[in-house]
Amino acid sequence: MNSPIQLGVFGAKGKMGQEIVRLASSDPRFTVVAQLDRGDDPLRGFVSCDVIIDFSHPSATASLVEACVALDKALVSGTTGHTSEEKATIRDAAQKIPILHAPNFSLGVMVLGRLVQEAARWLLGEGYEVEIVELHHRNKLDAPSGTACRLAEMIGQSMQRQWQEMARFGRAGQTGPRSKEELGMHSLRGGDVIGEHTVLFLTEGERLELSHKAWSRAAFASGALKGALWIRNRPAGLYSIEDMLGSQPKSSF
Numbered sequence: 055m056n057s058p059i060q061l062g063v064f065g066a067k068g069k070m071g072q073e074i075v076r077l078a079s080s081d082p083r084f085t086v087v088a089q090l091d092r093g094d095d096p097l098r099g100f101v102s103c104d105v106i107i108d109f110s111h112p113s114a115t116a117s118l119v120e121a122c123v124a125l126d127k128a129l130v131s132g133t134t135g136h137t138s139e140e141k142a143t144i145r146d147a148a149q150k151i152p153i154l155h156a157p158n159f160s161l162g163v164m165v166l167g168r169l170v171q172e173a174a175r176w177l178l179g180e181g182y183e184v185e186i187v188e189l190h191h192r193n194k195l196d197a198p199s200g201t202a203c204r205l206a207e208m209i210g211q212s213m214q215r216q217w218q219e220m221a222r223f224g225r226a227g228q229t230g231p232r233s234k235e236e237l238g239m240h241s242l243r244g245g246d247v248i249g250e251h252t253v254l255f256l257t258e259g260e261r262l263e264l265s266h267k268a269w270s271r272a273a274f275a276s277g278a279l280k281g282a283l284w285i286r287n288r289p290a291g292l293y294s295i296e297d298m299l300g301s302q303p304k305s306s307f
C-alpha cells in the first residue's frame with residue numbers, strides 16, 4: 055500500500071476547504087500537513103506536501119500555480135470563475151507540473167454532462183431550444199457557475215459553436231421572440247443551496263429536463279480527494295475529471 059499522501063489545502067478556512075480537511079483527516083490514505091488560506095505564502099507552506107488541493111479564489115491562482123511549479127507539486131483545483139488570462143496561467147503551469155482542474159468534482163455532474171451531450175446530439179438538430187438554470191447559496195461569488203459554463207461548452211461543441219456567442223444571461227425588457235440559436239443561462243442565488251444544475255431542451259409540446267442536485271459538499275470533496283490519489287506521480291499536464299474517471303463506467307452489473 056502506498057504511503058499516505060502528504061496533503062496541502064489552499065483556501066482551507068473556506069466551505070470547501072473545511073470539507074476537504076474533514077474528510078481527509080479521517081482517511082488513512084491522507085495526512086493533512088498544511089492548511090493555507092488568504093495571506094499565507096504557498097511557497098513556504100507547501101514545501102512538505104505531495105499534492106495541493108485548491109478551493110480558494112481565482113485571484114489566487116497565479117501565485118498558487120507559480121509556487122506549485124517552483125516546488126514541483128501536483129495540484130488539484132476546483133476553483134471556478136477564472137478569467138481567460140488566469141486559465142492561460144494554469145495551462146502554462148501544466149507544462150511543468152500535473153494539474154487536475156474540474157469546476158465540479160461530483161461524479162453525478164460528470165454523468166449529467168455526458169447525458170447533456172447525448173441529448174444535444176439528438177435534439178438540437180431537431181429544433182429544440184436549450185436553457186441552463188443553476189441555483190446556489192447566497193454566498194457564491196461568481197456567476198454563472200463553473201459547472202454551468204462547462205455544460206454550455208459541451209452544448210456549444212455539439213453545435214460547432216463557441217458557447218459564449220450563444221449565451222444569453224437572463225432576459226429583461228422587450229426582448230422580442232427567442233432565437234433558436236440562443237443558449238439561455240440563468241443563475242439563481244439564495245439560502246444555503248449547495249449546488250443545483252438543470253439543462254432544459256424545449257420544443258412544441260414537450261421538454262426534456264436533465265438535473266443534478268447536491269445537498270452536501272462531501273459530493274465534491276470526495277471527488278477532489280480521489281483526484282489527489284489519481285494525480286500522484288502523474289506526468290506534467292492539464293487533466294480533467296473525464297481523464298480521472300475514464301470514458302467507461304467502472305462497475306459492470
Ligand SMILES: NC(=O)C1=CN([C@@H]2O[C@H](COP(=O)(O)OP(=O)(O)OC[C@H]3O[C@@H](n4cnc5c(N)ncnc54)[C@H](OP(=O)(O)O)[C@@H]3O)[C@@H](O)[C@H]2O)C=CC1
Binds near residue numbers: 066067109135156196
Ligand atoms: N469544483 C468543485 O467541485 C467545486 C468548486 N467550488 C469552487 O471553489 C471555490 C471556493 O468555494 P467555497 O469554498 O464555497 O468558497 P469560500 O469563500 O467559502 O472559501 C474560499 C476560501 O479561499 C480564501 N481565499 C480567498 N482569496 C484568497 C487568496 N487570494 N489566497 C488564499 N485564499 C483565498 C477565502 O478567504 P476569505 O474568506 O478571507 O475570502 C476562503 O477561506 C469557488 O470558486 C467555488 O466555485 C465550490 C464547490 C465545489
Ligand SMILES: O=C(O)C1=N[C@H](C(=O)O)C[C@H](O)C1
Binds near residue numbers: 194198200202
Ligand atoms: O460555489 C459553489 O458552491 C459551487 N461552485 C462550483 C461551480 O461554480 O460550478 C461547483 C458547485 O456547483 C458548487
